[in-house]
Amino acid sequence: MDNLQELLHGFGIAITLSHLALMVIGVLLGILVGVLPGLGAPNGVSLLLPLTFGMQPVSAIILLSSMYWGALFGGSVTSILFNIPGEPSSVATTFDGYPMARDGRPTTALATAFGSAAFGALVGVILITFLASWVAEVALAFGPPEYFAVYFLAFASFVGMGGAAPIKTVVALGIGFAIAAIGIDTVSGSVRLTMGVDELVKGVNFVVAVMGLFGIGELLVAVEEEFHARAVSSKIDWREVFRAVGRLPRHSVALLRSAAIGCWMGITPGGPTAASFMSYGIARRFSRRGRYFGTGEVEGIISPETADHAAGTSALLPMLSLGIPGSATAAVMMGGLMIWGLNPGPMLFVDQKDFVWGLIASMYVGNIVAVALVLLTVPVFAALMRIPFVVIAPLIVIICVVGAYSVSNSYLDVVMMMGFGIVGYLFKKLFYPLAPLVLAIVIGDKAEDAFRQSMLMSKGSLGIFFANRLVTCLVVAGIVLLLLPLALQLARMLLRKPALPGDPTTSQEKVII
Amino acid sequence: MISRRALELATAVLTGSFGVAVVVSSLDNGIGWSSAGVESGTFPFLTGVIVVLGSLYNLARGALPGLTLASVPIAITPTELRRLAGLFVPAAIFVAAMPLIGIYLASALYIFAVLAVPKHQSPMRSSMMAAATALGLYVVFERMFQVSLPHGALAAAFGF
Numbered sequence: 001m002d003n004l005q006e007l008l009h010g011f012g013i014a015i016t017l018s019h020l021a022l023m024v025i026g027v028l029l030g031i032l033v034g035v036l037p038g039l040g041a042p043n044g045v046s047l048l049l050p051l052t053f054g055m056q057p058v059s060a061i062i063l064l065s066s067m068y069w070g071a072l073f074g075g076s077v078t079s080i081l082f083n084i085p086g087e088p089s090s091v092a093t094t095f096d097g098y099p100m101a102r103d104g105r106p107t108t109a110l111a112t113a114f115g116s117a118a119f120g121a122l123v124g125v126i127l128i129t130f131l132a133s134w135v136a137e138v139a140l141a142f143g144p145p146e147y148f149a150v151y152f153l154a155f156a157s158f159v160g161m162g163g164a165a166p167i168k169t170v171v172a173l174g175i176g177f178a179i180a181a182i183g184i185d186t187v188s189g190s191v192r193l194t195m196g197v198d199e200l201v202k203g204v205n206f207v208v209a210v211m212g213l214f215g216i217g218e219l220l221v222a223v224e225e226e227f228h229a230r231a232v233s234s235k236i237d238w239r240e241v242f243r244a245v246g247r248l249p250r251h252s253v254a255l256l257r258s259a260a261i262g263c264w265m266g267i268t269p270g271g272p273t274a275a276s277f278m279s280y281g282i283a284r285r286f287s288r289r290g291r292y293f294g295t296g297e298v299e300g301i302i303s304p305e306t307a308d309h310a311a312g313t314s315a316l317l318p319m320l321s322l323g324i325p326g327s328a329t330a331a332v333m334m335g336g337l338m339i340w341g342l343n344p345g346p347m348l349f350v351d352q353k354d355f356v357w358g359l360i361a362s363m364y365v366g367n368i369v370a371v372a373l374v375l376l377t378v379p380v381f382a383a384l385m386r387i388p389f390v391v392i393a394p395l396i397v398i399i400c401v402v403g404a405y406s407v408s409n410s411y412l413d414v415v416m417m418m419g420f421g422i423v424g425y426l427f428k429k430l431f432y433p434l435a436p437l438v439l440a441i442v443i444g445d446k447a448e449d450a451f452r453q454s455m456l457m458s459k460g461s462l463g464i465f466f467a468n469r470l471v472t473c474l475v476v477a478g479i480v481l482l483l484l485p486l487a488l489q490l491a492r493m494l495l496r497k498p499a500l501p502g503d504p505t506t507s508q509e510k511v512i513i
Numbered sequence: 514m515i516s517r518r519a520l521e522l523a524t525a526v527l528t529g530s531f532g533v534a535v536v537v538s539s540l541d542n543g544i545g546w547s548s549a550g551v552e553s554g555t556f557p558f559l560t561g562v563i564v565v566l567g568s569l570y571n572l573a574r575g576a577l578p579g580l581t582l583a584s585v586p587i588a589i590t591p592t593e594l595r596r597l598a599g600l601f602v603p604a605a606i607f608v609a610a611m612p613l614i615g616i617y618l619a620s621a622l623y624i625f626a627v628l629a630v631p632k633h634q635s636p637m638r639s640s641m642m643a644a645a646t647a648l649g650l651y652v653v654f655e656r657m658f659q660v661s662l663p664h665g666a667l668a669a670a671f672g673f
Binding site for chain 2 (some may be wrong): 188395409
């Protein structure tokens with residue numbers, strides 16, 4: 001087992017005093033941004049990004065990924081204790097987590113959530129351990145057409161499976177691609193889409209977009225409703241923690257099913273948010289106690305939490321082995337990889353073994369650190385929620401402004417960030433998905449390069465995307481996913497003649513990012 | 514009060530005009546096939562066209578009554594609008610003041626204004642929080658991480 005040997009080597013890199021310290025810092029910062037409404041994993045990670053430029057890449061990625069785990073856990077804390085999801089992906093946790101906590105069992109709810117989340121993350125990491133290097137090996141043989149086909153497939157799966165309105169997803173993707181194209185064209189060297197603003201020659205940095213879309217945008221959405229943090233008791237009863245975790249194996253079917261859903265949604269970029277909702281919906285349909293869901297059912301907590309973390313973790317698999325991030329946060333991390341001078345994709349597994357396996361090993365350790373820290377710090381962060389929103393909101397604005405400015409010391413970036421904030425607010429309000437927009441900004445250039453190189457190879461014929469079996473399969477799968485929503489709608493129209501007038505906007509639609 | 518339909522239409526117009534701008538601007542770079550391969554305007558041109566078409570679809574869908582939007586006819590109520598403005602307007606003024614008075618002074622004034630003017634906190638506590646914010650920014654960025662933040666034209670005039 002080559003993989004296990006590499007993994008052991010990775011543990012040697014991950015378990016050093018300085019890296020463990022970075023994990024603790026990362027997880028704590030992650031819980032902080034996860035708990036605060038308006039700050040989430042994507043902009044938390046982008047805020048930290050400029051501070052990692054001086055670090056070794058492996059230390060930097062350990063810090064950033066630990067922050068990601070912390071944010072995933074932190075989001076669940078506020079969902080359960082306050083009925084306020086700190087992260088979009090933990091909205092589904094509020095459905096059963098808050099009722100259970102309100103009924104006087106907050107420790108049970110938290111322990112169940114963290115236990116199943118840790119299980120989901122573990123499944124995701126195991127999947128990465130055994131699958132990532134294999135995928136990378138296959139991908140080593142990829143040429144530009146195959147790469148373009150994989151990018152196409154990734155974007156098509158957002159349209160087909162993302163859960164938001166398909167055309168809105170397409171518009172979000174298109175805008176992302178156009179923003180990615182702003183600045184100097186990497187192939188010809190000509191300047192594109194600057195619309196007369198000279199400073200735009202350097203392009204639009206994705207960090208600026210993330211700060212605005214997720215930071216200011218989310219803040220504007222959050223400020224509309226006045227928060228009343230009606231907290232249930234945040235005291236942790238340690239004996240109950242172990243008892244609740246001990247009861248988890250009884251729900252092994254739900255755990256495994258949710259982990260499978262999560263991994264699938266993480267690898268094919270559907271994202272943790274869609275994964276947790278899908279898992280919750282399926283659990284409600286198949287559980288024997290399905291009709292009690294919403295009143296504090298254990299499986300109603302297990303299902304979304306397991307899927308959320310499984311998806312969040314496995315989103316790093318395509319990022320590492322193909323250079324395609326499976327979630328918005330993974331996209332930000334991938335942007336970091338490129339800034340540190342690494343080339344995300346299969347060559348990482350050949351050139352940067354220490355980096356890859358150090359990261360994978362750190363995921364095992366980091367998640368354990370995260371579970372321990374989040375349980376220990378629940379009272380602290382719960383107290384933080386009692387700070388009035390009017391105090392927190394301007395601080396978050398300042399943090400976003402500084403974050404956008406420090407990317408390249410440019411005032412224009414700050415102004416653009418505010419602009420992205422308005423766009424983010426409108427998009428969130430109207431259920432345009434934000435994750436594909438960020439993804440397209442980060443990998444738009446690479447997708448375009450792959451397309452143009454393929455065209456050079458084939459002298460301008462699109463036939464190259466059907467030249468061999470692999471690339472044909474990928475392209476056809478992508479087209480099928482693109483047409484999936486259309487086919488579903490047609491089928492629905494044929495089966496049930498009148499479409500329900502005024503389909504109730506599902507709560508899932510409200511939070512798709 | 515802003516209706517959901519108005520917001521949908523406005524957003525579709527916004528994305529659509531961005532698409533048109535992209536299409537027009539990419540025509541300058543040349544689209545199609547040249548001896549050097551795909552010309553640099555082609556890809557943006559195609560994405561621009563997709564954005565325009567998608568926006569037209571969203572526009573039509575937003576304009577037609579009785580579709581899925583019916584369940585939430587009101588997007589932003591007057592109270593919500595007031596809260597939104599209460600957050601965004603001071604933030605925008607803060608950003609606008611940054612190049613002139615620098616980030617430290619601007620952020621301190623911003624925090625003070627947001628807390629003390631609507632009487633969320635007493636003037637005393639507000640000014641303490643404002644000072645703490647500016648000091649915190651300075652210590653974390655300028656000292657710990659050696660990231661220079663804008664000091665502003667005013668500070669430059671005094672020779673900082």
